[in-house]
Amino acid sequence: MEPASIEPLVDPAGWALLAQLPPYDPAQALALGTALRDTGLDADLVAAALTQSRLRARAVAKFGDLAQDMLFTPEGLEQATRLTVAARHAHRFRTAGATHVADLGCGIGADSMALAGLGMRVLAVERDPATAMVASINLRQLPEARVVTGDAFDADLTGIDGVWADPARRTTSGRRLHELADYSPAVDRLLELRTRIPRVGLKLGPGLAHRDIPSDAHAQWLSVGGDVVEANLWFGDLAPEGAGRSALVIDGAGTGTTLAEAGNPADAVEQADAGPLGSYLYEPDGAVIRAGLVARVARDLGGHLIDPTIAYVTTPTLAATPFATAFRVLDHMPFSLKRLKTYLRERGVGVLEIKKRGSALDPARLRTQLALRGDASATIVLTRIAGAPRVLVVERPAPTGPTTPDPPSPAVPSEES
Template sequence: MDLEALRQLAEPAGWALLADLPAYDEKQSLALGTALRQAGFAPELVSAALTQSRLRARATGKFGDLAADMLFTPDGLEQATRLSVAARHAHRFRSAGVRVVADLGCGIGADALALAGMALDVVAVERDPVTALVAAVNLRQFPEARVVAGDALDPDVLRDVLAGTSTGPVDGVWADPARRTSRGRLHRLEDYSPAVADLLALRSRVPALGMKLGPGIAHRDLPGDALVQWLSVAGDVLEADLWFGDLAPEGTGRGAVVVGRDGRATTLLDPGDPTGPITPAPSGPGASGGAAVGRYVFEPDGAIIRAGLVHRLAELLDARLLDPTIAFLTGDRLPADDDTGRCVAAFRVLDVMPYSLKRLRSYLRERRIGTLEIKKRGWDLDPARLRQQLALRGTASGTIILTRVAGEHRVVVVERVDPPAPA
């Protein structure tokens, strides 16, 4: 993305051009670009404006109506924290009594926006000059926020950043190290930019440190003095957040924050050493000696699975694992409240059978199932190929779970159950 074209776009004339553009329509973008150039606008400015129009349309999912007043880069938008999640980060800083936050690797400024929106002073640092300009434009309404273009861990830059603002020195640090390059996603923490180990070293200078990492981080790679929370929104696991010092009043451990479509959240925590072993959930027919598959099957939210908290969920549901190696729970009662219900997808069990293609095809045809949802775990089978083999016909819909039950492959025929209504 051209730095000079973005500078022109941020000027009043460029901003007015961007504001006057119609809603983005890919089919009309070529003709619109031609018309704007014929009207006398510089080709570079037209290209930048149309790119921003396209990115703004994509950004509404993360930023809502605010996207129409922001600038973006493609990579910056891809990696940016959605605004509702950034507000959760900012609230933790504010609740800890932090006043001045250094946002290291601020990207396009999503977290800095949320921090400044909660009346915190922010010093945001971004190494890429184009992205730094975008962040400065996005933060222009907040005089208490400033953007520094430079390497966040360069000693001279860091010294200036930690000096803070007129309010005082930095007393909280937020870091969102880059986890992607032009070649794809990075998996080793030492390859992140800035490197995670270098960011963790800042705890000796600013104990109140928060950090956003990818949700796939292994438990063995976690620092033992952290509160680590895997966060999901509407079923999508987005990130693993590390909290230290006053930002972790709960103490150390592994936790999950499950945010439903209604914006409400349920938090589970396993206190202690976050690198410690996962406590297994109970499995088998249970103490009562009931059936291996209960009246319901529960699929835990991905954040709970990542955090190793299936056993905590089993306690809340009075449930057990279908198989010791697979994260499907089964039990005889639905969640008692919306907090627990938010943590699972619930299914009422209609039938259980050993797998046989011929028998399953006959079963579904008898019930005129033409649309089939297939969920699987612990079974090396391609759902698309299975649908083809089933040759489904009919107007009804259904759901099956392909999994192991006490070590044996089973087909569990189910129907979805709506979660409890919010209290």
């Protein structure tokens, strides 16, 4: 996005127009734009305002009601830290004693807002002029924050006692980058800062490979409502846990629970044992899987994997855990399209949730092939057990008190038996 597409909104007339727009409705956007231009408003101003209205509507998921008082670029919103998560980042810096933090590659300013909101001085550095302009507007009510347009490594870090960096993980064309060497600012140069600044934190993509993690880092994968949103590297006082890996799981109510293991974060992941399918199946949270802590969850649950290569845990009894979603196993069978179709038809299943892990099947295509009819609903899991394709019929158990072992779940006889 060019600065020219933002500038019309910085003018009082542009800001006033934004405030007067109705809630964004894609079905009405074209007609609204025409009506606004017909009143004599400049076409560029109308286009900029409607673009911001659309972005603000999308931003509510990350910023709540605050989104209506912010400006965005499409790319900046895509990479912006959710405000509740940014608050957790800022809390680490404040707890570690940071007073003046450099936010290198600040984007639209989400993390700078959280840092300044906790009373720290912030030097927010952004290379893209349009994004820097947006950050300045979003930080306008926080005098503790100062925005500088320029390269992160040209910034004067005198007096800085903490660095937060969120390097861009996409090209200008939108292609996702997978190698840390291709991020901007460059991750290797950011890591060099920890030799002269006591507190350094980096926000990276969830696909961060363990082999790329420095041995002195605490690497934490974070999920919100089941979606893995980022991986963070914390150094020095920002990592009171010490070196290691952890998963921070934040539920829909905003409550966070952490599972951590100390040690060299680049070490090989512990492998859990595998065994027969029990009465319950657990789907570990994505952050747990990324952090390599599935074996820890299996051990804590008193269970094992259903297959050495699949991150599904099974147990004979139901146990509560914030780190995995539990399902009761109702039936299981070798995968056969004909058999599965007959099974669902006999039970009148017309609404089907399809989950998969370790299966190459396309759920959308399978749904069409099954030709579902009926009023009943069901959930199936496409996976492998002992290397063989299987279908599990499961349900989410209702919350209960202490449980006792269930009888073994019935198996649907296979053609091989």
